[in-house]
Amino acid sequence: MPAGDAINASRAFSREMEAVIAHTRATPRGTPALETKRGQYAGETPQLRTLLWRRSREGGLVCSAIVPPGMGASATRAFSCAGDVGGRRALLACSAVALGLLGHRLACAWATRRRLSLLSGAYSKRAVLITGCDTGLGFSLALRAHDLGLWVFATCLRGEGAGARRLREMSPRMQVLQMDVTDGQSVFAARDSVVRQLKRNNLELGALVNNAAVMVFGEFEWQTERLIKFQTDVNLLGTFRVTKAFCPELRKSKGRIITVSSHCAQATLPGLAVYGATKAGIEAWSDGLRMELQKYGINVITVLPGSFSQRSNIGGQQGEFAAEMRAAMNQEQKDFYGEYFERYQKYLAAVFSGRASTLEALQDPHLYRAFEEALLSQNPRAKYEAPATFRYNLYHFLFKWSPTTKVHDWLVEKFVQLPKWKVK
Incomplete structure (x- = not known):
């Protein structure tokens, strides 16, 4: 997203939130209302894919599925709260999430430029x-x-x-x-x-x-x-x-x-x-x-x-290296490792x-x-x-924080999944 469009989107998003708060205050308590609004910011990309809010019989506000443009499902948040104070907090939380994601997008665009x-x-x-x-x-x-x-x-x-x-x-x-x-x-x-x-x-x-x-x-x-x-x-x-x-x-x-x-x-x-x-x-x-x-x-x-x-x-070059290792083994090593070595290299x-x-x-x-x-x-x-x-x-995180050597070695074996040695 171009930097200018992202800034316009952020401003428009804030205006949408302010409008929702003003409407919430104007709606009498106990009056059920259901509105669905789709807004657009300057440009062709939808500002909000879905803005669904509802004034419940108890005067509560439910604000759900607020997805800023270009942010995808990861930006979806649902807030449910009772009363005007809770509703304002929910809307502010929605705004903070959206603005934070837009800020991240701007930072990435700035780094690229x-x-x-x-x-x-x-x-x-x-x-x-x-x-x-x-x-x-x-x-x-x-x-x-x-x-x-x-x-x-x-x-x-x-x-x-x-x-x-x-x-x-x-x-x-x-x-x-x-x-x-x-x-x-x-x-x-x-x-x-x-x-x-x-x-x-x-x-x-x-x-x-x-x-x-x-x-x-x-x-x-x-x-x-x-x-x-x-x-x-x-x-x-x-x-x-x-x-x-x-x-x-x-x-x-x-x-x-x-x-x-x-x-x-x-x-x-x-x-x-x-x-x-x-x-x-x-x-x-x-x-x-x-x-x-x-x-x-x-x-x-x-x-x-x-x-x-x-x-x-x-x-x-692993095939060439394996052939060199095989050729260099003495008879005792071939007898001891033989079948295991072949399974290992085949893997x-x-x-x-x-x-x-x-x-x-x-x-x-x-x-x-x-x-x-x-x-x-x-x-x-x-x-x-x-x-x-x-x-x-x-796995690498677990390697680093393994509590004991035994746990570390067990995790490494699970990660690498090399052929098992069969005790003779």
């Missing part, structure tokens, strides 16, 4: 660098930042892969670079290329988005040393390398560092002990780094994307088989809103969390 105004101002000459843009979340964020009108440096592990080729098709504002976050030379080569392009196009680096990550699902004993190092090197040390390389540019522009974290940093799940440890390390590092860099004008922000793993490609294969195509942008407006706030807000918070499903949020 503020982000757009930033894009049309100084931010039009600020670029954003996003790591891990081959697929999934990084690919989606690169497209979103480009759609916002920003210059984007999208780094991909496979410089000639399908994701990199698709991104190159966008426009000259989308620059795709090959970069391996585990290789220092590759990181510095990408940095030098970015610096040259910033100078050539009279830009400055406004934000670095540390998104590159890998996740290996499997119990700790199953994971090979290579897989453990791989997750640590990409998720933790890779983030360190990239951030350190681009700190000088971010100091010049007083930009921001946005790092994608995970709920596993706060409540690590079974099968993700190594992955959770890397994400917990990222959060601890971000907390310290934020306090170190704020005096230089650099904001350090973490974003928790919520429950998107089944809609992204982060589990796309994961089914979970990740429904993931989005590697070149499909994620369809999650809540995720993009959190990303945009972290990227464009003039006074960003230290942490943004994209809303997840009710089940996901409920």
Whole structure:
């Protein structure tokens, strides 16, 4: 709803309430009356979808089903009270609810306009660098930042892969670079290329988005040393390398560092002990780094994307990882874990088989809103969390406030629903 229409709606709504109160006072006690009125505010949208009020034989007033325009059924409230004083209080309560909801709508509209105004101002000459843009979340964020009108440096592990080729098709504002976050030379080569392009196009680096990550699902004993190092090197040390390389540019522009974290940093799940440890390390590092860099004008922000793993490609290599774990097991481990390991990996294969195509942008407006706030807000918070499903949020709330370890572990098992170990 446009801001002007919303303000007019609020004023008209207040006038409707005043008219109802005046009519109530003028109606003699004991006279039953029933009126239905539909009002409109300036414009075409109905001001009140239904305004039903009744003066009862006892002189009471019933005001029900008052729904401000655009607010839906959630705004419906019913009040029943006896006497004129109770009626006025009910009407004032109705007005407060409606005005509060309209105020929320205005605040959301103002926040959207503020982000757009930033894009049309100084931010039009600020670029954003996003790591891990081959697929999934990084690919989606690169497209979103480009759609916002920003210059984007999208780094991909496979410089000639399908994701990199698709991104190159966008426009000259989308620059795709090959970069391996585990290789220092590759990181510095990408940095030098970015610096040259910033100078050539009279830009400055406004934000670095540390998104590159890998996740290996499997119990700790199953994971090979290579897989453990791989997750640590990409998720933790890779983030360190990239951030350190681009700190000088971010100091010049007083930009921001946005790092994608995970709920596993706060409540690590079974099968993700190594992955959770890397994400917990990222959060601890971000907390310290934020306090170190704020005096230089650099904001350090973490974003928790919520429950998107089944809609992204982060589990796309799970089959390869399972084969590596299986091949590395000795005979004793194969005899002990054998059937359980196979059920476990079969379950994961089914979970990740429904993931989005590697070149499909994620369809999650809540995720993009959190990303945009972290990227464009003039006074960003230290942490943004994209809303997840009710089940996901409920369980993570219960994890946090579990009274005992046993209750916590039972809840985690109910949440993850991994195959059960059968005692031999």
